[in-house]
Structure formats: structure tokens, C-alpha cells
Amino acid sequence: MALLRRELYRQVKGPEITHADCCTLVFxxxxxxxxxxxxxxxxxxxxxxxxxxxxATMDIADYLKQGxxxxxxxxxxxxxxTLFKEDRNSDELVW
Incomplete structure (x- = not known):
């Protein structure tokens, strides 16, 4: 199984690393x-x-609905x- 990954977010807390939180977009x-x-x-x-x-894994929509x-x-x-750039001269999306 090939997984393509793109890091979205990483946070490290503590004077010495005591807590790390990372979110990754995975295909x-x-x-x-x-x-x-x-x-x-x-x-x-x-x-x-x-x-x-x-x-934990979650659908993109579920992730975006989080508080x-x-x-x-x-x-x-x-x-x-970026994926769905709008063409300013048209009402349609540019694919």
C-alpha cells in the first residue's frame, strides 16, 4: 500500500518535548x-x-468540522x- 503524505500541522509543547500533535493529509x-x-x-x-x-484517522469533512x-x-x-482555483472571469471552476 502506497501512502502519499502532506503534513498540515505540527505542534510541540513543553520545556523538553512532553507533548507532540501532528496532523497529516494522507492519500x-x-x-x-x-x-x-x-x-x-x-x-x-x-x-x-x-x-x-x-x-486517529478521519474524513476531511469531519476534520474541518472540528471546533x-x-x-x-x-x-x-x-x-x-489551490486545487479549486476560481477563474475570476468565469462562474465555473478551473480544472
């Missing part, structure tokens, strides 16, 4: 499926450096606008 070339993958990693410094990683407008939302909107 599965075999399944012809486009979706957003979110990976959250949490480092617990009280338990000898244990790392907990959670990964707030994060940097990931803005980047995805920018990419979508």
Missing part, C-alpha cells in the same frame, strides 16, 4: 482514499520516560483553494 493510492491522520504523542516524565502515542480553526485547518483550506 492511499491503492484504496483511492483521502483522509486526515492525527497523531498525538505524550511523554510521561514521571514514569521513566514512557511515551504514549495515539493515532476551532487550527493551523492544520488553515493549511488544508489553503490546499483545497
Amino acid at each position: 492511499d493510492t491503492d484504496a483511492k482514499n483521502l483522509y486526515v491522520e492525527r497523531e498525538v504523542a505524550q511523554l510521561d516524565t514521571t514514569v521513566a520516560g514512557a511515551i504514549e502515542i495515539q493515532t 476551532g480553526q487550527t493551523a492544520g485547518h488553515r493549511e488544508l483550506w489553503r490546499l483545497l483553494r
Whole structure:
């Protein structure tokens, strides 16, 4: 399975990296499926450096409906606008 990936957003928190959050736009070339993958990693410094990683996938529409407008939302909107550029002289989209 070939996956094409484009990072939308990455945030790292803590004086030493204790929390990381990353959203990626993913296209599965075999399944012809486009979706957003979110990976959250949490480092617990009280338990000898244990790392907990959670990964979730969601449809693009579900991702955009989430509360707030994060940097990931803005980047995805920018990419979508690039794909569907409007021709200022026409009411139709340019393909």
C-alpha cells in the first residue's frame, strides 16, 4: 500500500518535548482514499520516560468540522483553494 503524505500541522509543547500533535493529509493510492491522520504523542516524565502515542484517522469533512480553526485547518483550506482555483472571469471552476 502506497501512502502519499502532506503534513498540515505540527505542534510541540513543553520545556523538553512532553507533548507532540501532528496532523497529516494522507492519500492511499491503492484504496483511492483521502483522509486526515492525527497523531498525538505524550511523554510521561514521571514514569521513566514512557511515551504514549495515539493515532486517529478521519474524513476531511469531519476534520474541518472540528471546533476551532487550527493551523492544520488553515493549511488544508489553503490546499483545497489551490486545487479549486476560481477563474475570476468565469462562474465555473478551473480544472
